Amino acid sequence: MVAYKLDPDVLAKVAKEVVGLPLDGGELINRAIELLAAEYPDLIDPTPSRWVGSRAGGILGKVRFLYFSPREYIVIFGSPTGTQGFSGRYKRVQIHKFLLAGQIDSYDLESDDLVGTTLRPGEHACLEKGHARGLTIHPGSWHLEYGRGAVATTLPFAMVDTLLVSLEFESVRRSAVEFTKLVRRRLHR
Template sequence: MKFDALNIGRIIVYITIIFSVLDRYVLPKFHVFDPKRLQEICKESIELYGDDSPNYNRTLLFNDLAERLQKEYPKYVTELKWDEWVFNNAGNAMGGMVLLHASISEYLIIFGTPVGTEGHTGIHMAHDYFTILSGQQTFYYAGDVEKRLFKPGDQNHMVRGDKAQYALNGFALELAQGCIPCMLPFGFLEAVTSTMDYQSFGRTVLITARHMGLNLLQGKL
């Protein structure tokens, strides 16, 4: 095939059509997580070990939450591995994250920081459900004149294609549903252009690939 401008244009159109069909009609059929059910499970753990509980302890909170999620989704949620926490820099915000699930159509992570961070959410081809576990998130869409505030147990649903500024001082359970590979450049770019944290970059790639591979083996896109 001669790669002139016309043929390149055709290839782009074909790829766009195929991707659009997959994104709209195929990937949603592989979603297994229910955002509302995740919020309910988060509230159960928060009640035991959250900020306002007599037994406040973030370590126990995360362990309890991961165990509950494993019972609810035994095929898809892995145990929380404390040695697999990695730094993540994206949209000028920095935090730590640990993967509980990653596949082509969904990811589930605990993300946050005890020191606070803020930045741009990015624009993604996925719905994002951010359930606060500890601390708080403040949120701002262009045109808002007051900040939006989310506290433990609250769930911030960001519709695909939206963009906002956010600040987070604490931790959240984050579910993304959509084209997950399309989100990866946003999560990886600053590691190779700014922070030079190639160790975190490499570990994130390996851990994510392991999760996606294991889910593909059981037929989960």
């Protein structure tokens, strides 16, 4: 059995602790990063990295990379204006979302259930391996996203839409720079 370094229960605790903090001035995001760095000082750098534009599955937002390894990643993702699209389908990765602010509505693409689910601040949802969902991320929604499994298999989905559909080369370049910083930090530990 693979040992993971990040614990979803700890991430849920951090998300619940920052619910209600203001988005203006970055207080909510900065406090979430501080708490994560306190829980995982060898993994997460408390100094803020830059935001990078991301488009995957039609979902357009801003992402801040916090940790990346071959088996796990954690980012903060959101949109000030809202967005919607496809979650992706990952056969080798489980994706957890811990909502910090806003609302995310989703539905399972293959189930017979015709009613979606709503994620509210402080709540947690998990996209199991091999499943796919339709998502509406409401304006002002921000979440911790934690992936566990064969993380490299998520990169094509994360980059192809940005690169080939949006032709947004600068965001891909910035993402590569941020990934490189995280890998270097990990190698120096």
